[in-house]
Amino acid sequence: MSKASLIVDNLSVDFAAGSARKSVVRHVSFRVEPGRAVALVGESGSGKSVTARSLVGLAGAGAIVSATRLSYGDRDLRALSQRQWREIRGRDIGFVLQDALVSLDPLRTIGAEIEEALAAHGWGDRASRRRRAQDLLRSVGIPDPDIRALQRSDELSGGLRQRALIATALALDPAIVIADEPTTALDSTVQAQIVALLSAIKEKGHGLLIISHDLHLVSKLADEVVVMHHGDVVEQGPVSDVLAKPRHAYTRALLDAMPGRHPRRRRPIARDREEQASSLPETVLDVRDLTKTFDGPAGSARLAVDKVSFSIQRGRTLGIVGESGSGKTTVARIALGLVTPDEGEIAFAGRPWVASTGRGPRVSEADRRPYRRDLSVIYQDPLSSFDPRWTVGQILSDALQAAGLARKDQARRIADLLAKVRLPIEIADRWPLNLSGGQRQRVAIARALAANPKVVICDEPVSALDVSVQAQVLDLLADLQEELGIAYLFISHDLGVIRQISDDVLVMQSGRAVEQGATEQVFSAPAHPFTKALLQAAS
């Protein structure tokens, strides 16, 4: 590995479409030096990914890149031919794209992907490339590289997959490594491992450029931070300065929006009202000893949920936190009556709601139907739960129809629902595809509220949103709860989000509820080793 630096001065990127020209990045300057890490921070649309891609000549079709200086070592990158760019990509500058599941070719083995990176630059012969691929997999912490090299990305866990993708970028030992959102969509314990791996890469003397919206990741890894907002650099400096003493309002807003910074504080007035209403809070959802086993390949069985019990009171929130595969979504699907458990039962507002396949009385879908409107759900990706040809007004009207509201009253109620989720009434005439992520999730919330439900099940409702939007949606959910007395079953892998929204927490690991209790109790004094490990990984 050579010890060259990547120097960027006054980089601007415009996109030309016909005669129109749109400026997406303006006057960005930084330098990536050996053994140091620079972080480009910003939300979606801030121009951080385009900036990074223009450093390898792949800013996209129609991109016009200009800079007063753009150099790697003593090479000027501004006037390279396609052929010269190809020599630099992979050999001098390695790039790790986000989401390894789709950034590795799903039809090829990870070994083949690494060998291809070597072959593209004429490295070694077939046998030596194979050996090198296994060495690389081992060096990024993948056990049994000889077996793993023969697997495809969909056969690996999220963490191994991300490591494999990093290995493809490291194949030729490039001096500079660019990583775009390297920990997004990973569980927090796995995130911590990837951060450790990237730190080790930095220690070895590679220059790192990290692109992320996650300030937590940035604080652990970066030496210098460049904060971008709508294509402009709003703040730049050593990581300790920027994160400890942010000068720009946008940086402060980003820091402030980090979930979990503000543990939930109920307004005293709400407490009073609740206590007046009844001395004993009404239990709306009572879940007893749920167990569910799924059939795995070749006759094996997987215990997805193992004797999980909890109850939720009116107007309160139970947060279920766990990593992917912990069974939290299966619990939600059982509570919705979509999956029948092997054992256990659920009572909803005092009535039998879900019964097991085993002994005892059955509950049929026909029994549930009259009360379905009292239970609604919000998903992670609202867009896929909307009919793309319907306007927001039609979506809400459909939900109101199902709730049995007469057509003549619907317009007024739609206006009312949109006002509740703080959206302007004009949104009713627009299509979900043309809305921002935050607006879509608000529409999904409005739809969930259409029938005045008692309980809303929220399955990762803010995981796909930018942090500042996340904070707004969480605030909205909390406000609506105080206003309407709804109970939430809130599922998330994000400890910060759970801490902010929940009254009580249930921690799941491999199908079991390993810890359960009041939110602050669990977060300040975790009892189970897994909860401790989770908190450790997130801090």
Add this chain to the structure above:
Amino acid sequence: MSAPAGRSLQINRLWPLGWLICRRLLSGALVLLASATVTFFALRLTPGDPVRAVLGGPTANPTPETVARAIAEFGLDRPLPVQYLLHIGRLLRGDLGTSFSQHQQVSAVIAEQIGPTLWLTGSAVAVAWLLSTLSVLATARRGWALSAVGSAAETMAAALPQFWLGLVLLAVFAFGLRWFPPQSDGGFLGMVLPTLALAVPLAGFLAQVTRESFELALDQPFILSARMRGLGEGAVRWRHGLRHAALPGISLSAWAIGSLIGNAVLVEVIFSRPGLGRVLYQAVSVQDMPLTIGVTLVVTLVYVVASLAVDLLYILVDPRLKAKRT
């Protein structure tokens, strides 16, 4: 850790494949049985009595002795279920009856004609794949003009009737330029024009389907990932794009093989080639039921085999399917 993981990997890789082949063979057998059943009833539904249908169609004038022999052979004096079982039994023994128009065993006629047909169909599908792949690799997403030209050429090719193309090729390259013989002589040169007549429209069709999925594939992040490793445009297209784009075309190929065998008749007539299409056409026109049924069953069999081959090819191209089919 390493040894058990390796073994379970191997089991996971092999077992669903065997299961898939078993299931496909079983469903193929069912399709053949259904086809045989339909032909059995078709024989009974033809105008006049089935004896005539077997013995020489509407114009035949069999002697009473021949009729009596046929009634005994086919069990026509016995209940329908028994006749059906006899029919299936004969088919299982490979006895497809006698063709009165050709004065030969049906199986002998088919054995004689199937070679040229399979040869023509196989080469047409192969050439169609070659042409469509070249067109997509060379023109898809290569700038506005080139991609419009490629796309237009494919649409035009797909719209060409095979017999018209055959006539034009014959007029230009056989009679005009005299590069190829006008009649099929069984040699390589005689194969070229009929193959092209069948392959070009199919290539246009395959290319249209492949182009669409190819462009979708080029938008995927793993393509960008490959470029970031320093791969050139050609390598990206060939190694990453094409494999993803080939799937819809591959499933279309099973249909293409089956339909080419039956529908190659016009091209076979134009180029004076022997083949099943021609035999089927002649059999239908003189109402030679045994021969019609025999050819129909053989075409069904080719369909079934082609579908199985396509399914296996699918798994070879997209190994993810193996895991999902358990």
